[in-house]
Amino acid sequence: MPMALVSSDSATDGRSTQVPAAWRALRIAVIGAGLSGLAAARMLADQQHQVSLFEKSRGCGGRAATRRAAYPSGQPSGQPLRFDHGAQYFTARDPGFQRRVQSWAQRGLVAPWDGRIGAFDGTEFTPAGQETTRWVGVPGMSALGRELAKGLSVRLETRVMPPRWCRGRWQLSDEAGTDLGRFDRVVVSAPAPQSAELLMDAPRLAAQAACVDYTPCWTLMLGFDTPVPLAFDGVFVNQTQGPLRWVARDSSKPGRARPARDAAVAGNATRSEEDCWVLHAEPGWTRKHLNDPPEQVEAAMLEAFAALVELAGGSLPRINWRQSHSWLYSLVETPLEEGCLWDPALGIGACGDWCNGARIEGAWLSGEAIASRLLAAVASA
Numbered sequence: 514m515p516m517a518l519v520s521s522d523s524a525t526d527g528r529s530t531q532v533p534a535a536w537r538a539l540r541i542a543v544i545g546a547g548l549s550g551l552a553a554a555r556m557l558a559d560q561q562h563q564v565s566l567f568e569k570s571r572g573c574g575g576r577a578a579t580r581r582a583a584y585p586s587g588q589p590s591g592q593p594l595r596f597d598h599g600a601q602y603f604t605a606r607d608p609g610f611q612r613r614v615q616s617w618a619q620r621g622l623v624a625p626w627d628g629r630i631g632a633f634d635g636t637e638f639t640p641a642g643q644e645t646t647r648w649v650g651v652p653g654m655s656a657l658g659r660e661l662a663k664g665l666s667v668r669l670e671t672r673v674m675p676p677r678w679c680r681g682r683w684q685l686s687d688e689a690g691t692d693l694g695r696f697d698r699v700v701v702s703a704p705a706p707q708s709a710e711l712l713m714d715a716p717r718l719a720a721q722a723a724c725v726d727y728t729p730c731w732t733l734m735l736g737f738d739t740p741v742p743l744a745f746d747g748v749f750v751n752q753t754q755g756p757l758r759w760v761a762r763d764s765s766k767p768g769r770a771r772p773a774r775d776a777a778v779a780g781n782a783t784r785s786e787e788d789c790w791v792l793h794a795e796p797g798w799t800r801k802h803l804n805d806p807p808e809q810v811e812a813a814m815l816e817a818f819a820a821l822v823e824l825a826g827g828s829l830p831r832i833n834w835r836q837s838h839s840w841l842y843s844l845v846e847t848p849l850e851e852g853c854l855w856d857p858a859l860g861i862g863a864c865g866d867w868c869n870g871a872r873i874e875g876a877w878l879s880g881e882a883i884a885s886r887l888l889a890a891v892a893s894a
C-alpha cells in the first residue's frame with residue numbers, strides 16, 4: 514500500500530516526521546503546559562493529532578514564570594514590574610535546540626541577556642561566565658510559554674487526576690470529578706513527584722518518577738524605587754551557609770525598563786527609576802526554612818542582600834514592593850538521563866526536566882523526545 518506522508522518542520526527544525534497511510538488522528542492528552550509539555554504538544558499537533566493540553570495553573574510555561582506587579586501609586590516608568598521568579602535564564606548547547614532558540618529569537622520571543630554576571634565567595638566579587646549566552650523570554654520568561662501555546666487546545670486551571678486505564682483507552686477527570694474525556698495516548702509532563710502520582714496506572718513509569726528528587730527554593734521579589742548600587746546584574750552567591758544562592762537585577766534583562774545601574778554605582782542616581790530584583794535562597798537553607806512564615810524568610814533574605822550590597826560599598830534603596838514565593842520543586846537533583854519514558858503497551862509516557870538533564874533545555878528536548886517516541890510507535894503499529 515502506498516504511504517501517505519504527513520510532515521512538519523515547525524516543531525522539528527527541519528527533521529520531518531513521516532507517518533504511514535494507516536494513520537488516523539489520535540486523541541492525545543498532554544498533562545502540564547510547562548516547556549516540556551508544550552514541546553510535545555506542538556510536535557504532536559503538527560502531525561495532525563487531536564491534542565488536548567491540560568494545565569492546573571492560570572497560564573502556560575510552568576517554572577519558566579514571570580510575576581507582574583504594580584506599585585499602589587503607579588510606576589515612574591509607567592510599566593508593570595516584572596519578576597522572573599522561577600527560571601532565571603537558559604542556555605542552548607544541543608544543536609537542534611540552538612536552532613529552535615534562534616527561531617524564537619527571530620520571532621522576538623527570546624533575546625540574549627547581556628547582564629554583568631559575577632560570583633561572590635564570602636569576601637570578594639569576581640566576574641563569572643561572561644562567555645555564556647544566557648537567553649531570556651521577552652518581556653518576561655513567561656512570554657515563551659504564552660506564545661508557544663498559541664494555536665493549541667489548552668484547558669487552564671484544570672488539575673488532572675491520575676488517568677485511569679479503561680477498556681483500552683485512558684479516562685481523564687479533574688479534581689472536581691469532571692469528565693475530561695477518553696484518550697488514545699497520554700503524555701505526563703509534571704515534575705517527577707507529581708508525575709509519580711499521575712502515573713499510578715503505569716507502575717513501571719511511576720516507580721522511575723518516584724526516584725527523582727528536586728531542590729526547593731525560597732524566592733524573594735523586590736521592587737526598589739531607585740537602582741540598587743551593585744556593579745553586577747546577577748551574582749552567584751557561593752556561600753554554603755545561606756540564605757542566598759543567587760541574586761539578579763531583572764530590570765537589566767531585555768525588554769524590561771532598564772534603570773541607570775552605572776549612575777547608582779557611582780552614587781549619582783538622581784532619577785526615580787524602579788529596579789526589580791529576584792533573590793533565590795540556597796537549597797539547604799530553604800529546606801530548613803520551608804515551613805517558616807513568609808515574613809520571617811523575607812526578613813532573613815533581605816538582611817543577607819543588604820549585607821551583600823554593603824560589602825560592595827553601597828546601601829539598599831527604598832523598597833516599594835515585595836513578595837515571596839516558595840518553590841517545592843525547583844531544580845532536579847539527579848535527572849534520569851533517559852530522554853523520556855514511554856510504555857508502548859499502555860500508550861502512556863512522561864517527559865520533563867527530570868527525564869533528560871535538569872533545566873529548560875533538557876525539558877524542551879524531553880518533550881520532543883516523547884513526541885518522537887509516540888509518533889514512531891504509531892508509525893510501526
Ligand SMILES: Cc1cc2nc3c(=O)[nH]c(=O)nc-3n(C[C@H](O)[C@H](O)[C@H](O)COP(=O)(O)OP(=O)(O)OC[C@H]3O[C@@H](n4cnc5c(N)ncnc54)[C@H](O)[C@@H]3O)c2cc1C
Pocket residue numbers: 544545546547548549550567568569570574575576577598599600601602603604671672673674702703704707711730732793840842843844864865866867871872873874876
Ligand atoms: C527557582 C527556579 C530557578 C530555576 N533556574 C533555572 C535557570 O536559571 N535555568 C534553567 O534552564 N532552568 C531553571 N530552572 C528549571 C526550569 O524552570 C525547569 O527545568 C523547566 O522549566 C521545567 O520544565 P517542565 O516542563 O519539565 O516542568 P514545569 O515547568 O514544572 O511544567 C510542568 C507543568 O505541569 C503542571 N501540572 C503539574 N501537575 C498537574 C496536574 N495534575 N494537572 C495539570 N497540570 C499539572 C504544572 O502546573 C506545570 O505548569 C529553575 C526553576 C526554578 C523553580
